[in-house]
Amino acid sequence: MITPTQSTTPTTTQSQTAPQSMAASVASDFDTFMLLMTTQAQNQDPLEPMDSTEYASQLAQFSMVEQQVQTNDLLSELAMSLGSVNLEELASWVGMDVRTTAAFRFDGEPVTLSAHAVPAADSAIMIIRDSDGAVIDKVSVPPTEAGFVWAGTASDGTPLPAGTYSATLESYDGEELLSAQPVASYNKVVEAQVGDDTVLLTLESGEVVPAGMVTAVRTGG
Structure with a gap:
């Protein structure tokens, strides 16, 4: 939901x-x-002084x-x-919550997701996938909204187990698919290391992302 x-x-x-x-x-x-x-x-030969x-x-x-x-x-x-x-x-x-479009960790608590449908869309669908990439839920959402709360349930309302999930927002104009974009969410940073010309962040979900992918930061809970 x-x-x-x-x-x-x-x-x-x-x-x-x-x-x-x-x-x-x-x-x-x-x-x-x-x-x-x-x-x-002082000790050079006076007859042959050094140049x-x-x-x-x-x-x-x-x-x-x-x-x-x-x-x-x-x-x-x-x-x-x-x-x-x-x-x-x-x-x-380390310890901060960062917002990226990487897969997120679900631990039983509702997850806040962020995405913008394209302006020309008259409808939008949020697609939820598990760590294997299998679609577990499809929910129609208002195309004018940018923030959503996912309760962590399947399409039939069954609570899902804790784990890593990802979301995609599909924008439609009638039956035409206009775009399918990854949805952003907050993840806790558990490790940071120096990569090639960037800082690499290991998230609680297990994803490793460059710091340049971060769009917002907040104090970790």
């Missing part, structure tokens, strides 16, 4: 200590390099190495920062 409704700290310490240690190492190496170069200049361009070349090479080390430090800090942001974002998803 379907009823229309009214419309952390340890990581920070490590990230600070490593760059400081590396900076100290670079400074020490630079002092050592300058000492060696000065000693080399000044060679000193400049050595200094330039060391400067390039120093810049590369500093660049690597900055990239490491950025990577650690991004990793921290991802963890915080992932943690914020």
Whole structure:
């Protein structure tokens, strides 16, 4: 039966200590390099002095190495920062109720479903399917309504067992089928992980959806 409704700290310490240690190492190496170069200049053969361009070349090479080390430090800090942001974002998803068009979990309580029939439709039918894709109920609904409450019963009124279900809203103009679109519902997020350029959410129904499919979020019950 379907009823229309009214419309952390340890990581920070490590990230600070490593760059400081590396900076100290670079400074020490630079002092050592300058000492060696000065000693080399003092002890060179006065009859065959080293070309000044060679000193400049050595200094330039060391400067390039120093810049590369500093660049690597900055990239490491950025990577650690991004990793921290991802963890915080992932943690914020877990336990929340998110609205998507994925299959939903039914546990005996009525489920709120959301869908819009196409404007040209003069009638609409809500199709309910079980986890195997078998149609278990077809109910006519007002095409002007966007929210519906499914009581979790079959077409003969028999209560259905707890499990995973999905719904589709079919829009008709007379006998002509105009569209068949998946219906949205709320699911609790039980796990969040980083995928390819997106956050993947594992729902209580067992479905895994990208965060981009979420159209609404609310505090989990």
